[in-house]
Amino acid sequence: MAEQVTRKPYVREVPRLRWFFRHPRYLRYMAREVTCIFIGAYTLLLLVGIRRLAEGQAAYEGFLQALKGPASVLFHVVALVFALYHTATWFNVTPKALPVQIGEEFLPGRVVAGAHYVVWALLSLAILFLAGVF
Amino acid sequence: MVAKSNKPLIWGIFAAGGTLTAFVTPVLIVLTLLVALGHTPDILTYEGLHGFAAHWLGKLVLFVVIALSLWSAAHRLRITFYDFGVRADTLVAVIVYAVAALGSVAAAVCLFRI
Numbered sequence: 493m494a495e496q497v498t499r500k501p502y503v504r505e506v507p508r509l510r511w512f513f514r515h516p517r518y519l520r521y522m523a524r525e526v527t528c529i530f531i532g533a534y535t536l537l538l539l540v541g542i543r544r545l546a547e548g549q550a551a552y553e554g555f556l557q558a559l560k561g562p563a564s565v566l567f568h569v570v571a572l573v574f575a576l577y578h579t580a581t582w583f584n585v586t587p588k589a590l591p592v593q594i595g596e597e598f599l600p601g602r603v604v605a606g607a608h609y610v611v612w613a614l615l616s617l618a619i620l621f622l623a624g625v626f
Numbered sequence: 627m628v629a630k631s632n633k634p635l636i637w638g639i640f641a642a643g644g645t646l647t648a649f650v651t652p653v654l655i656v657l658t659l660l661v662a663l664g665h666t667p668d669i670l671t672y673e674g675l676h677g678f679a680a681h682w683l684g685k686l687v688l689f690v691v692i693a694l695s696l697w698s699a700a701h702r703l704r705i706t707f708y709d710f711g712v713r714a715d716t717l718v719a720v721i722v723y724a725v726a727a728l729g730s731v732a733a734a735v736c737l738f739r740i
Contacts, residue, residue, distance in 0.1 A: 508708060508711035525706045531647050534655060539692055539729055539736075541658075546736040549672045556670070558641040559661045582648035589641075598732030608648075616653040618722040622658055624668025 527578035530571040583608040638702060643698025650691060676740065685737040693730040700726035 499584040544555035558564075586608050587601030620626065657667055678684040700722040707718045707734045 512709070516730040522709065524701060528702035528706060529698040531651055532703060534651065534694055535695040536670075536729065537658070538654070539733055541675075542679070542688060542692070542733060543706075543736045545675055546739045547673075549676075552672050552675070556661055558667060559658060560664060561662065564662040565659065568655055568662050572652060572655045572659065575647070575655055578644075579652055582644055601676060610694070612649055613710060615649055619650070619653045620656070620679060622669070625657070625660065 496514065523577060527574040527581075530574040531608045536576070539565070560582045569624060639694070639697045640701040641698075642699075643694035643696075646694050647698060651695065655691055656689075674675060679740045685740070687728075689737055692733040693726075696726040696729045697723075698727065 514580040541555055544551045544600075583605050587604040590604060592599040592604055640641060657670060661670055679688060704715070704719050706723050707722075709713060712718060713734055
């Protein structure tokens with residue numbers, strides 16, 4: 493019924509594709525969303541590795557050999573950049589997602605986000621250490 | 627009548643996976659980047675990773691990382707498809723969640739055989 497009452501409904505033209513080039517904020521949103529392509533692709537790579545591991549030593553060592561080379565390095569570097577962007581954007585909204593209230597006051601946002609960065613740095617170092625990197 | 631929706635469940639998995647990938651995906655990429663550069667870390671040698679995955683706790687860690695990463699990436703990819711102008715949301719949802727489900731089952735089966 494509403495369509496009949498409104499004689500000149502305002503329809504804002506939004507291009508179906510490439511709308512995100514219109515504003516830097518939209519572009520940052522899109523950069524954040526496409527991180528999932530790289531995280532998903534990298535997880536599928538991990539899955540292939542686990543599969544090769546289940547197939548035995550020769551299969552797994554073939555997988556490690558296939559990981560070597562410039563194309564693989566490039567994929568890893570690009571995936572790392574997007575993964576870090578995901579980490580930063582995820583932690584930066586934690587003050588909104590997990591507001592910490594103490595008495596009447598809320599803990600400042602940078603404390604909540606900062607705590608995530610500190611835990612992340614320590615966890616990453618611990619994993620590198622346990623993995624035998626140093 | 628209480629409105630029923632699967633949104634809280636999907637969102638819960640997305641939030642858990644997003645948090646997990648924020649914390650561990652960068653360092654995992656660094657580990658396999660080292661392999662790509664020819665410096666395989668001890669944990670990623672056959673003996674190292676087989677030993678890790680042979681223990682039930684290692685299996686659980688690997689399964690949770692792979693499954694949650696796949697599900698949260700699938701959910702975000704569904705939204706991303708819409709943002710890129712693909713309006714067939716139901717079809718996209720079925721495909722991305724099916725890949726996440728198959729990947730999770732495959733991870734469980736492979737880990738079980740180690």
